[in-house]
Amino acid sequence: MSFEFGFSLSQHHRLEQRLSLKQTLRLRLEHAVITPRAICSVCRYALTESDIKIGWLDDRFDITTECPTCHARFIAELDIDEPNGNALVHFLCPQQLFHRVNQILKGRQRVGIGFLQTHPELFWNWIRHFGTYDLGRKAFVEWRASL
Numbered sequence: 001m002s003f004e005f006g007f008s009l010s011q012h013h014r015l016e017q018r019l020s021l022k023q024t025l026r027l028r029l030e031h032a033v034i035t036p037r038a039i040c041s042v043c044r045y046a047l048t049e050s051d052i053k054i055g056w057l058d059d060r061f062d063i064t065t066e067c068p069t070c071h072a073r074f075i076a077e078l079d080i081d082e083p084n085g086n087a088l089v090h091f092l093c094p095q096q097l098f099h100r101v102n103q104i105l106k107g108r109q110r111v112g113i114g115f116l117q118t119h120p121e122l123f124w125n126w127i128r129h130f131g132t133y134d135l136g137r138k139a140f141v142e143w144r145a146s147l
């Protein structure tokens with residue numbers, strides 16, 4: 001096998017790894033169904049996604065939302081149905097999501113696809129809010145610059 005374009009073996013390997021991560025991600029996302037779930041435990045009202053978003057607080061630690069009918073507070077969830085299986089994760093607002101990512105990164109600069117995929121709660125919230133890894137990364141970089 002020859003490596004053209006001046007790639008060294010390790011550069012070539014890294015590029016291949018990155019491409020396969022992107023391809024794997026694309027496949028996962030094409031088949032994933034992400035459904036917000038929030039049924040009030042007090043009055044059984046089923047919150048819509050917009051109810052959930054209205055009920056979030058501007059607080060990086062309190063991730064609850066509010067029932068619009070009885071005002072009880074509880075944590076909404078995302079129900080994930082994807083080729084790798086099913087999962088339920090907490091539904092976070094974008095600011096809470098970014099705070100958590102930032103905390104785990106501990107000052108490291110890049111949020112890689114690999115990093116996100118090893119944190120399912122962060123990963124699915126990222127995709128639910130921004131649609132793609134790249135759009136989320138753009139929003140994250142802007143959020144970080146505004147701190």
Ligand SMILES: [Zn+2]
Pocket residue numbers: 040041042043044045067068069070071072
């Ligand atoms: Zn309620």
